[in-house]
Amino acid sequence: MISFSDLKREAAFLSKQRYVVFFLLVALALSIFSVWSGVAETRAQIDTIERLLEKDAIDREDALSKQSDYGSAAYYSFHLTYSEPSPMAFAAMGQRDIYPWKHRVRMLAIEGQIYETDADNPELSFLGRFDFAFLISVLLPLFVILLLHDLRSSEREAGRFDLLIVTAKEEKQLWLSRALTMSLALALVLLIPFLIGVLVTGASATEIGLMLLVVLGHLGLWTIITLFIGNPKRSSSQSSARIASRLLAVWLLFTVLIPVGSDTVINELVESPSGGEIVLTQREAVNDAWDVPFSETWRAFLATHPEWESKTSMNSQFEWKWYYAFQQVGDQKAAELSHGYREATQQKDTVASIVALFSPPMLTQRLMSSIAGTNISSSLAYEQRVRDYHASLRSFYYPLLFNDGEFSHQALSGMPIFGESQANEAESSD
Amino acid sequence: MREEMVVASSLSVTFEQHKVLDGVSFKVGEGEVFALLGGNGAGKSTALKSFLGTVTPSGGSASVMGLSVASQIDVIRQKVAYLPESVMLYGHLTGVENIEYFLSLAGITSAKDKIESALKRVALQQDAWYRSLSNYSKGMRQKTAIALALLREAPVLFLDEPTSGLDPSAIDEFNQLITTLASEGSTIFMVSHDVYGACQIAHRIGLLDKGKIVGMFEREGDNPIDTEAVHASFSKRNG
Structure with missing residues (x-):
């Protein structure tokens, strides 16, 4: 059993080893940088949302004030939709680097508006951001390997091994207390910046607790792997370099080969339409609508909105209700592709979650993204909130457009605003 | 017998x-x-x-x-106490710190004056006691290890x-x-x-x-x- 005095002795011993102290300072600096950049990025996203919200309201008010019919009002007014980063997002930016977290939508066909936006920074989707989750899932195993691979072999190479084990009260206790002290020191330098980060962003105690569990679990696992491979019974004749090589091979397998290999295989196995296909299908349907008979558009529209059957008569070659009907039909034509895209994304995510069971770094990253609300499910949930909001816009405008009532700015005051009903829906769906 | x-x-x-x-x-x-x-x-x-x-x-x-x-x-x-052929202690610690560390591994807490008197007994020159072991000759390291063995009693x-x-x-x-x-x-x-x-x-x-x-x-x-x-x-x- 390791006592507090064992840990105290090893801590004092380690504090006098310059390379260990230097190494821990480097780990601390990397942790500070990852947390700082994460907090700065989430702050920038929150600031962007606030700034856009302000401008969005002014812009819409200005656009609406110039309109004299409901169709133009719907056409010229934009609506900001957004997914605010959670207080824990700074630690794991996850899919926020790949999927858009803001869309400025109009009452036109929605699918194209969702999928026409490319990722802000496509390189990030390949390399990954240097956030706390990257530090913990990818670099932490390397830190553990560097600190602990030669725990015993370095003593053997330095000629101290026999003296140490003959002198130590219990051999196991000696190595375990050393390994534990180094692991605790590493945990401390990595977690202190993180804890300061959560104080700044105000994450909940549950989220903090879960994140700490994941970090310490990953650290514990790599400590065990490193001690197991560096065990003298398995490697008494092996040099530190050889043990390090084996451990790096294990790290490469878990951190690079399994995730990259599985990603390639999953993309091959799970067929998915691309965002571009969805945009193209929807745009072609909308563009073609100008040339097809009105009756064809109305038939497709009424299939989903039979309540307006008696209001489809037209007095001219262009009427806004017809215009928005074919926008709706454009969405209906792209619906299957869009649904397939989301299904495939979810399917890929499910398969990846199974593969992650064989790759601790991948599992760690996924768990951290899940706790931070930055995983695939969160991105798809935001997309769905955008659709729901857009549907509420249609529900608001259709009576105004189809009932041919007198235009009044007053009638527009009840226009739905994103973030009011959608925020509640998001909470209830979580 | x-x-x-x-x-x-x-x-x-x-x-x-x-x-x-x-x-x-x-x-x-x-x-x-x-x-x-x-x-x-x-x-x-x-x-x-x-x-x-x-x-x-x-x-x-x-x-x-x-x-x-x-x-x-x-x-x-x-x-038992063991004196290896080539005594390799920790170079980043002083002679006294090395002894303190190894004694602590054995579960022994020894006062500084007791360590110093053991070092005196093995005739390790006094000015080396608090110097980094990396500057010790083989004989000095040997003496430090003998002092450690003595202190283990x-x-x-x-x-x-x-x-x-x-x-x-x-x-x-x-x-x-x-x-x-x-x-x-x-x-x-x-x-x-x-x-x-x-x-x-x-x-x-x-x-x-x-x-x-x-x-x-x-x-x-x-x-x-x-x-x-x-x-x-x-x-x-x-x-």
Whole structure:
């Protein structure tokens, strides 16, 4: 059993080893940088949302004030939709680097508006951001390997091994207390910046607790792997370099080969339409609508909105209700592709979650993204909130457009605003 | 009859089908200095390590203070001190810090003045006590390790080539110290190349060749063991 005095002795011993102290300072600096950049990025996203919200309201008010019919009002007014980063997002930016977290939508066909936006920074989707989750899932195993691979072999190479084990009260206790002290020191330098980060962003105690569990679990696992491979019974004749090589091979397998290999295989196995296909299908349907008979558009529209059957008569070659009907039909034509895209994304995510069971770094990253609300499910949930909001816009405008009532700015005051009903829906769906 | 502190009974050790020790038997009594002499590859260090549990015998048994090495090594290690052939302590610690660290590993807390008096006893120059060990000579490191062994107050000391690399005056000081420790009741088991030094301090000498005890020499009265007789036997075996 390791006592507090064992840990105290090893801590004092380690504090006098310059390379260990230097190494821990480097780990601390990397942790500070990852947390700082994460907090700065989430702050920038929150600031962007606030700034856009302000401008969005002014812009819409200005656009609406110039309109004299409901169709133009719907056409010229934009609506900001957004997914605010959670207080824990700074630690794991996850899919926020790949999927858009803001869309400025109009009452036109929605699918194209969702999928026409490319990722802000496509390189990030390949390399990954240097956030706390990257530090913990990818670099932490390397830190553990560097600190602990030669725990015993370095003593053997330095000629101290026999003296140490003959002198130590219990051999196991000696190595375990050393390994534990180094692991605790590493945990401390990595977690202190993180804890300061959560104080700044105000994450909940549950989220903090879960994140700490994941970090310490990953650290514990790599400590065990490193001690197991560096065990003298398995490697008494092996040099530190050889043990390090084996451990790096294990790290490469878990951190690079399994995730990259599985990603390639999953993309091959799970067929998915691309965002571009969805945009193209929807745009072609909308563009073609100008040339097809009105009756064809109305038939497709009424299939989903039979309540307006008696209001489809037209007095001219262009009427806004017809215009928005074919926008709706454009969405209906792209619906299957869009649904397939989301299904495939979810399917890929499910398969990846199974593969992650064989790759601790991948599992760690996924768990951290899940706790931070930055995983695939969160991105798809935001997309769905955008659709729901857009549907509420249609529900608001259709009576105004189809009932041919007198235009009044007053009638527009009840226009739905994103973030009011959608925020509640998001909470209830979580 | 003196208590049997170190006992080898038909002890054999095999490394990769090569017999390094072949049925070696001897007993070392309390307060006795026993030296195992032999040429390179004779199996001396292997014999010593068999008592420390760092080498696993392929046959026979080894015991220390009546405790079996095979089953009670953790208890044995608390009762013995070991001086390796080449003492490598921690270069980033001072002599005193090294001793403090190793004593703490053994679960012993020793006051600074006690450590200093042990260092004085092994004649390590005072200005080196609080200097980094990376600046120590081999002899100074050896003395530091001996001071550590003294502070452990272990009833049995295992010494592997303890005088190799020491200058003549340091060897004299070391021999004197071993004689004193033995007279105080410590049991000393040492392996060495140094026929003359072993004859001066050992009560008994076992001559090891190709893993077998081929000769045993014993002190008669207060006279040292006959160096010439041991040397002749040693030379015959080692060309």
